[in-house]
Amino acid sequence: MEVLAEPIKKDLWMPTYDQRAMGQFNVFPINHTPGSFVNCKPYNRKGFYKVSLLNGNTRLYYADKDLEIKRSALLFSNPFVPYSWEHVGKEQSGFYCVFTEAFFDDHHQIREYPVFQPGNNTLFELSVSETNEVSLIFQRMLEELETDFAYRSNMLRNLILELVYKALKMQPSESQPYPESNGAIRVTTLFTELLERQFPIESRGQRIRLKFPAAYADHLSVHINHLNRSVKKVTGKTTSQMIAARVMQEARILLQHTDWNISEISWCLGFEELPHFINFFKKNEELTPKNFRSKHC
16 A cells, blocks of 8 residues: 655754744655555545655546646645545556645745646646756755754755756746746736636635626726736736636546536526536537546546
8 A cells, every 4th residue: 555654753943933834844755565456536625735856657637627647747636626646557656745825924825836726737747857866856855954053944845846947947948937928918817816816716615706708807907908908918817718617627526526416506606696607617518417427526
């Protein structure tokens, strides 16, 4: 079976701020022996970010996507999108670290990095040399946890960022920020943040409030035409397409990862009538919600 190391605990003095920080970070090796079969349970979305190095043939179920890793890959997971993985090869190994957003308070806004933002690339396949480099970074994390260095939390933050920057450099064309800040980018960024703030849906009593472009324009105090032009200029998509894509992503997640009935999911996603949700889902997926759940669960 998969063996996960216990959190390393030492009786040592450290500054109060470091004591708080270390409660928000940990790192573990993954050891999967031949002949065993291991599944990672779906991520529980409890507020932890996660960076994983997965070595070996692995099938990944990430949000609404099914992906297969042939050799090695670096995976970035945020608290808003669930995932699980299934080992299909004979041997797997690697590492993962978990941390909260608060671990980076007053240092970096970790959620602003593209690898942790919904809709961006979060999985990076690695060459042999890249795998060795990433493994060394995780080894340094384990070694740092064993020290009594007063600023080890700073060291660990730097190591996490080293993994982030290494991944971003693999796809510079997709991951680099826009070369200049302008009004269209600012409005689109605010719109995207407002859209994402409504997710994830984590209870049957939770419902999205903003469903149409005009509602977003009102909240941002901009004219609807200005919002539409800005979003189209920056993303190449219409405001309605952006909203629909995010609602569809959450619909797939809820159908795959919950036992809620389709009427409950429809209500949570802001649909007044169940047939409207079914038609919306079928238009975008070419399957009814019921058939999609049967196919993927």
